[in-house]
Amino acid sequence: MCAIVGVFGNSEASRVAYYALFAMQHRGQEATGISSSDGVKITTVKKRGLVTDVFDEPTLSKLIGDMAIGHNRYSTAGSESILDAQPVFAAYQLGEISIAHNGNLVNKNEVRSRLIEEGAIFQSSMDTENIIHLIARSQKERLQDRIIEALEVIKGAYCLCIQSRTKMFAIRDKYGVRPFSLGRLKDGGYIVSSETCAFDLVGAEFVRDIKPGEMIIFEKDSNEYKSIQLFEPDPHICAFEYIYFARPDSDIEGKNVYATRKEMGKALAREHKVDADLVIPVPDSGVSAALGYAQESGIPFEMGIVRNHYVGRTFIEPTQKRRDMKVKLKLSPIGSLLKGKRIVVIDDSIVRGTTAKRIIRILKEAGVSEVHMRIASPTIEHPCKYGIDTPSYKELISANYSISEVEDYIEADSLDFLSVDALKESLGNDTNYSLVSFDGNYFIK
Numbered sequence: 001m002c003a004i005v006g007v008f009g010n011s012e013a014s015r016v017a018y019y020a021l022f023a024m025q026h027r028g029q030e031a032t033g034i035s036s037s038d039g040v041k042i043t044t045v046k047k048r049g050l051v052t053d054v055f056d057e058p059t060l061s062k063l064i065g066d067m068a069i070g071h072n073r074y075s076t077a078g079s080e081s082i083l084d085a086q087p088v089f090a091a092y093q094l095g096e097i098s099i100a101h102n103g104n105l106v107n108k109n110e111v112r113s114r115l116i117e118e119g120a121i122f123q124s125s126m127d128t129e130n131i132i133h134l135i136a137r138s139q140k141e142r143l144q145d146r147i148i149e150a151l152e153v154i155k156g157a158y159c160l161c162i163q164s165r166t167k168m169f170a171i172r173d174k175y176g177v178r179p180f181s182l183g184r185l186k187d188g189g190y191i192v193s194s195e196t197c198a199f200d201l202v203g204a205e206f207v208r209d210i211k212p213g214e215m216i217i218f219e220k221d222s223n224e225y226k227s228i229q230l231f232e233p234d235p236h237i238c239a240f241e242y243i244y245f246a247r248p249d250s251d252i253e254g255k256n257v258y259a260t261r262k263e264m265g266k267a268l269a270r271e272h273k274v275d276a277d278l279v280i281p282v283p284d285s286g287v288s289a290a291l292g293y294a295q296e297s298g299i300p301f302e303m304g305i306v307r308n309h310y311v312g313r314t315f316i317e318p319t320q321k322r323r324d325m326k327v328k329l330k331l332s333p334i335g336s337l338l339k340g341k342r343i344v345v346i347d348d349s350i351v352r353g354t355t356a357k358r359i360i361r362i363l364k365e366a367g368v369s370e371v372h373m374r375i376a377s378p379t380i381e382h383p384c385k386y387g388i389d390t391p392s393y394k395e396l397i398s399a400n401y402s403i404s405e406v407e408d409y410i411e412a413d414s415l416d417f418l419s420v421d422a423l424k425e426s427l428g429n430d431t432n433y434s435l436v437s438f439d440g441n442y443f444i445k
């Protein structure tokens with residue numbers, strides 16, 4: 001998960017990074033940070049908390065310079081230490097460096113053990129620190145070559161913003177698992193960012209997506225950027241970004257996320273028809289797909305469940321007991337609308353089954369006569385190792401139970417999922433997608 005941003009050649013660089021991080025708060029709420037450089041030194045501010053809590057006017061005015069990189073952290077299991085906040089800063093042989101990383105390295109333990117054997121010491125549990133060590137230990141003269149050498153060692157899904165005092169590098173792994181786009185700021189300079197929704201807020205014009213395997217280099221006193229294709233592209237664009245994670249107003253690989261979600265809903269209606277009175281979404285994650293389902297099926301759409309916006313995403317709570325409570329706090333049904341009706345309920349995904357079970361219970365309590373649950377993605381049967389925070393096999397309900405067993409568990413009158421083929425078709429079938437959660441094809445070896 002996580003969000004990264006890089007801003008280059010703009011006198012308000014840290015402020016632009018701040019707005020971009022704000023637009024991408026959904027990608028991580030645990031910690032946030034910005035490093036800026038004025039060409040002489042790098043300054044970093046990072047802290048636990050939301051973007052608007054961590055940064056204020058005095059803080060931003062300390063982050064001087066016309067280049068900045070930033071990061072929002074999504075907590076993956078356990079590690080909540082401030083040492084795990086990014087960007088990660090270090091002083092080394094060539095000067096100062098700061099790195100922001102989105103993704104997950106699959107050989108992080110091997111690389112770390114080797115570095116430790118060779119005498120390296122680590123401050124955090126983040127795989128990002130591996131990259132810093134590899135760069136610091138390289139014998140190459142130029143930072144660019146040191147980065148390339150480090151990238152030859154690490155394996156996994158990554159988007160990186162690396163900043164020295166005078167340069168910025170934006171890199172996307174050869175699979176292009178996580179999204180990463182380039183924009184031009186209307187008041188000067190460039191921005192790279194995990195999602196294009198950040199561009200609208202900061203007044204940037206979309207230039208293009210950074211290519212899988214590409215490194216873009218920005219250098220002080222040059223108005224143009226350079227591009228190097230480091231690795232042969234082998235696209236595996238994360239399908240889950242479209243299904244759940246990215247903001248609906250973002251475009252990934254030229255496709256609008258909202259539009260693809262609606263397509264998934266339409267495909268779901270074609271694959272899994274049902275006779276019902278109303279289509280209602282699980283807010284907010286099921287809204288776009290539910291609209292698609294309603295349009296395709298001709299069944300009226302209603303916002304039958306109200307969401308309390310002051311409760312965060314349910315996944316953030318670490319324990320199962322608190323998670324159950326949070327779903328209750330977050331969602332409540334409109335009884336007068338739903339009573340006696342046959343309802344199709346649409347959500348984007350089932351992970352542990354907690355949300356679906358709770359929603360069906362509150363709908364039945366509200367007096368609906370039938371609940372047909374339709375899920376706008378295939379059954380999640382494998383944990384993602386490439387940066388989406390899915391739990392282990394043990395907790396993934398569809399890894400352990402058949403659809404009809406899950407149907408019984410969540411107490412639905414019927415339950416169906418989108419097929420993998422229909423998902424690919426909804427995404428346009430024009431590139432290759434990472435579908436590990438669904439097919440268990442761990443393509444990064």
Ligand code: 5GP
Nearest residue numbers: 285313315349350351352353354355356389
């Ligand atoms: P469940 O309740 O089955 O464990 O999880 C399904 C719900 O969690 C769905 O409503 C879906 O929108 C949401 N969800 C799915 N994947 C993720 C994720 O990676 N992070 C967060 N925060 N929520 C997710």
Ligand code: MG
Nearest residue numbers: 282283284285
């Ligand atoms: Mg949801």
